[in-house]
Amino acid sequence: MFENNQEMRTNLSELGEFGLIDHLTKGFTPKLPSTIKGIGDDAAVLDFKEKQTLVSTDLLVEGVHFDLAYMPLKHLGYKAVMVNVSDIYAMNARATQITVSIAASNRFPVEALEELYAGIELAAKLYNVDVVGGDTTSSTSGLMISITALGEAEKEDVVYRSGAKPNDLLVVTGDLGAAYMGLQILEREKEVFKANPNAQPDLDPYTYLIERQLKPEARKDIPPLLEELEVKPTSMIDISDGLSSEIIHLCKNSQVGANLFEEKIPLDPAVISVCEEFDLDSTTIALSGGEDYELLFSISQDDYDKIKANPNLSIIGHITEEKEGMHLITRASQKLPLIAKGWNSMEGKE
């Protein structure tokens, strides 16, 4: 990760705090019409006109949320932005601005922070958000990233977790479980490498899974797609922990139950084959793997025709009365209660 770190190592203190912020943020020129003033004053100034403003914030701590042995700093910066804008998309809104605060111990040279900011800049460009503020400071140990994302939406477009109604259809974007299986592949290869440093792993069959783990993408495309299809979900959430824990969140917030059909859960063929390789149940992985950053939402049955043919969307179940509870209907027609058992939450992650 730090090739040539002997040759390029600028100590943080050489630049000073203001120098460092200037140095790292010089590429962040505001591009959106809603950004009136970005970095460089006591506060940023934004103008959302008559729209509503969305705000979401996340804190990523080294040793708790990420391990730099697995994750290059550039990917980490990218992911820190992605996680936050994903929360804005989960409100059916457009992400518009972010603020980025970083605390880093002096084991990180300036070049390491440049890598991190390169990832932040790449994500900001891709998700079309302006970086409008932040703080860069030293820490006594480790690296910490705090990002706040802002977004905008017409008042009538905002979708909460709380609007699902009995008989609504439960819909998920993309496919599930790939990020978790990507991590399994990376961990296996690490062990192989330890045992035999000359082994040349063939990771080609696993490209999709590893990419889903290392560079997950938020579903920026879904709010405009829903607008185009003229569908307003009744409730929505992003899948950061795992399908079952997110269904439980939606149902609790909406005071409803749900039936999820195992056969309807969208799985990439690579997930299925790698689950066989690892002797893992692919449904369990989809339910509990987490970090897929797909969107889960409910829609009225009246909207069924509008979404049924869309390759991005899978209908995986339906909403019921609260008293009926939350269940998985297996391929063998068994009815099992849904439990929130994220692998991630077991590891103390978010």
Add this chain to the structure above:
Amino acid sequence: MFENNQEMRTNLSELGEFGLIDHLTKGFTPKLPSTIKGIGDDAAVLDFKEKQTLVSTDLLVEGVHFDLAYMPLKHLGYKAVMVNVSDIYAMNARATQITVSIAASNRFPVEALEELYAGIELAAKLYNVDVVGGDTTSSTSGLMISITALGEAEKEDVVYRSGAKPNDLLVVTGDLGAAYMGLQILEREKEVFKANPNAQPDLDPYTYLIERQLKPEARKDIPPLLEELEVKPTSMIDISDGLSSEIIHLCKNSQVGANLFEEKIPLDPAVISVCEEFDLDSTTIALSGGEDYELLFSISQDDYDKIKANPNLSIIGHITEEKEGMHLITRASQKLPLIAKGWNSMEGKE
């Protein structure tokens, strides 16, 4: 600070992450009309109508920005909010919402975080801001607080750092140097206490200074006062580092110079007498002490009559052409160049 900590020590892991957030944030019910949805969804939803939105963020790291030996957790929580809303007031705006993210190692029991949140809650109430989001997570070491503040203002009321013009008057609120001298008192008493734990210090004469150090207040009252006086500053900044470094910021952003008159710098009598006690120059303390959280601004000379009699405001100098530079005019009519030499920045604080 932690009396009875043997009896009241709930480990963070006993509550779990979601339990902890729920527990700590249950008092944060939105009160402002602009807060449509606070904590509890993927993002908060705000509605600023036709107003502009202000955003400011700050990161406070244990061992870098604060020392828990000096600062009780409740005061720290209070101050973390205050520092951020101060930035919003420095734009001549109203602070409206904050998000709060905390990373704490498990040496902090739940009761310690409750203290911290009690300070946050107190400040939120006093500054009339809603807590609309946040994140509470573990850290591998120490305590870290990241706060983002939002605010609102009519477009035409927002004041930037960049609008000062030659011949404008330079104005400061309140008085300067007290927070720094409060710290000197606290440090001296700590030494006295170490030498003789039975000493009963008489801190009465120092109440104002100690309060300015331990519980500094942001000037929430100034934007409405300016509105009432019908004065719109041409530029404004809050004094977190020290008067001279903030004058330099204003001048650089506005591409102007300034003359500051030593005899006009507002000092509390307690600052003058304690400076004598410590054999320190009170002007130096006002210029470089920092952490006063007063506001520094420039106004057109046409507005002189509107502010001249106000006890909250002191005219301390005037703006000049950029080429004339930035100077302090001493009581002896010497002209000395202004230098940014914050005590705080020397200590690596913000």
